[in-house]
Amino acid sequence: MRIKTKHFEIASVLVGLALAANLAHDLATNPRWAGDNGPGVGKLPKQIVAGYLDTAYQAGGAAEAEKLYFTPKTKDLSPAAVDRQDGPAVTHHIRKVLGEGMVVMVYHCVGGERTGQAAEIVDIFRTWNGRVAERIQAAAQPVERCEPTKPRKNPLESSVM
Structure with missing residues (x-):
């Protein structure tokens, strides 16, 4: 059984979108700073x-x-x-x-x-x-x-x- 090139390209795009969505979710809800509004958050x-x-x-x-x-x-x-x-x-x-x-x-x-x-x-x-x-x-x-x-x-x- 061979995977067609078209199906492989679609699967690659879907996996890439899923990884990007996961990364965006992690950055938005990172527990290290989620809910922390302290004056030093995000500073050097x-x-x-x-x-x-x-x-x-x-x-x-x-x-x-x-x-x-x-x-x-x-x-x-x-x-x-x-x-x-x-x-x-x-x-x-x-x-x-x-x-x-x-x-x-x-x-x-x-x-x-x-x-x-x-x-x-x-x-x-x-x-x-x-x-x-x-x-x-x-x-x-x-x-x-x-x-x-x-x-x-x-x-x-x-x-x-």
Whole structure:
């Protein structure tokens, strides 16, 4: 018994349409983000962390930031950090942000409005599905005050070409 070319072409088209319909259905109803309207859904890890820090350092924003950006299973190895304490708005100046995959490292200066002491801090965040899955405060160094970082001059601009 031989399959006619015409029947094979029709069967191929039907199988292709079924696979495409299945893929579209999976994308529309993916349980990872179905029903999750959190602020980090659909954003890159650096954007998720930036949103968390902006929310946490507003006046009284620590509890709101935790509710919006943390999952019930988030591992926070620095629960006493400044961004976890409610209080007045805190000045913070980001010095450097490094990201690789789902991990983001933030080097920033945080004012002393809540703790009485400004500090240079290194935080490491791991994100998953638009939320913070893990947070580690790797280092904190007390300083007198936080000042914005001055823009650096590009050394290539002053070279003779």
